[in-house]
Amino acid sequence: MVTSQDCIDKYGEPNVQMEYKHMQVWDIPAAINRQLPDTPDRVYCNKDMVNPLLCALQNVVQRDLQDEIKTWDGLFNIRKKRGLRSWSLHSWGIAVDINAAWNGLGREPQMSKELVACFTDAGFDWGGTWRRKDGMHFQLATI
Numbered sequence: 001m002v003t004s005q006d007c008i009d010k011y012g013e014p015n016v017q018m019e020y021k022h023m024q025v026w027d028i029p030a031a032i033n034r035q036l037p038d039t040p041d042r043v044y045c046n047k048d049m050v051n052p053l054l055c056a057l058q059n060v061v062q063r064d065l066q067d068e069i070k071t072w073d074g075l076f077n078i079r080k081k082r083g084l085r086s087w088s089l090h091s092w093g094i095a096v097d098i099n100a101a102w103n104g105l106g107r108e109p110q111m112s113k114e115l116v117a118c119f120t121d122a123g124f125d126w127g128g129t130w131r132r133k134d135g136m137h138f139q140l141a142t143i
């Protein structure tokens with residue numbers, strides 16, 4: 001699993017001095033996005049995130065699971081992991097949260113295995129399998 005130290009080594013410390021060369025504004029292709037009403041038109045994300053995220057969203061559409069993405073709850077956000085000292089992988093724009101209201105930290109995830117597979121097949125790890133379950137959370141499995 002990708003750790004915050006892996007991200008520091010590759011992208012740098014997430015702070016105000018961080019260079020953002022690894023980040024980009026990405027317009028989600030309209031053909032995909034128009035079928036996903038709850039996703040934003042554009043996201044600010046890591047360049048390494050674009051292809052896996054595109055693949056995951058294509059999987060959602062191709063597998064006819066559009067209705068299962070109920071809320072888009074954020075991608076890039078410089079912050080510590082909740083209750084911990086290490087940086088969240090959201091700090092480097094390589095993690096995304098969806099359906100947060102039904103998949104709170106430490107709760108039993110309410111997400112279908114089919115929806116989870118859209119992301120894990122595209123190269124994401126899912127927080128719903130962790131000891132401290134984080135069912136809303138998907139992060140790149142490799143960087």
Ligand SMILES: [Zn+2]
Pocket residue numbers: 090095096097136137138
């Ligand atoms: Zn998250």
